[in-house]
Amino acid sequence: MEIAIALKLHVLAVVVWVGGMFFAWMCLRPVAASQLEPPARLRLWVGVFQNFFPWVWAAVPVILATGLWLIRAGFGGIGDAPGYIHGMFGLGVVMMLIFMHVFFAPYRRLRIAVATEDWPEGGRNLGMIRKLVGFNTLLGVVTVLLAAGGRYLTL
Numbered sequence: 001m002e003i004a005i006a007l008k009l010h011v012l013a014v015v016v017w018v019g020g021m022f023f024a025w026m027c028l029r030p031v032a033a034s035q036l037e038p039p040a041r042l043r044l045w046v047g048v049f050q051n052f053f054p055w056v057w058a059a060v061p062v063i064l065a066t067g068l069w070l071i072r073a074g075f076g077g078i079g080d081a082p083g084y085i086h087g088m089f090g091l092g093v094v095m096m097l098i099f100m101h102v103f104f105a106p107y108r109r110l111r112i113a114v115a116t117e118d119w120p121e122g123g124r125n126l127g128m129i130r131k132l133v134g135f136n137t138l139l140g141v142v143t144v145l146l147a148a149g150g151r152y153l154t155l
């Protein structure tokens with residue numbers, strides 16, 4: 001019962017985070033880039049991140065806590081967990097570190113640039129966020145492919 005609840009919360013938080021990045025990168029980014037001039041585009045992204053990042057800050061501890069709980073309850077500890085769990089844990093931690101770097105470095109500079117209307121500096125930082133979020137989306141998809149159904153494969 002507890003394992004089922006932890007797994008539901010784990011996957012729900014993953015869906016919010018990875019699904020949000022997928023939408024931002026694959027759907028919103030190309031339209032914003034082709035239709036908006038820098039001031040409007042940079043303001044749009046600051047607004048989008050202001051709405052999205054609190055969800056990521058909520059999802060990260062849920063994923064970590066439920067993941068560690070699942071390791072303890074399902075496998076009796078990380079030492080006895082199969083390879084796909086180690087892979088998920090490792091990739092998940094890398095994704096979390098990348099998110100925190102985005103939040104505290106380029107996103108902070110982007111907000112300052114937009115507030116001071118420094119569009120070239122804003123563009124540089126948005127470009128950095130674009131690369132890092134694109135990479136994190138890829139890692140998220142790879143982690144889901146590794147994790148989902150991993151228990152049915154001998155990894």
Ligand code: HEM
Pocket residue numbers: 007010011014018063064066067068070071074085088089090091092093095139140141143144147148149150151
């Ligand atoms: C960072 C620390 C993480 C830990 C410790 C962790 C741990 C776990 C554990 C123990 C399970 C249960 C696996 C099973 O019973 O077969 C699980 C399931 C799952 N995890 Fe993670 N996880 C983490 C991060 C992530 C991330 C970042 C993603 C996706 C981006 C992810 C996606 C999934 C999915 C889709 C499942 C469901 C697998 C299934 O039921 O077939 N996890 N996780």
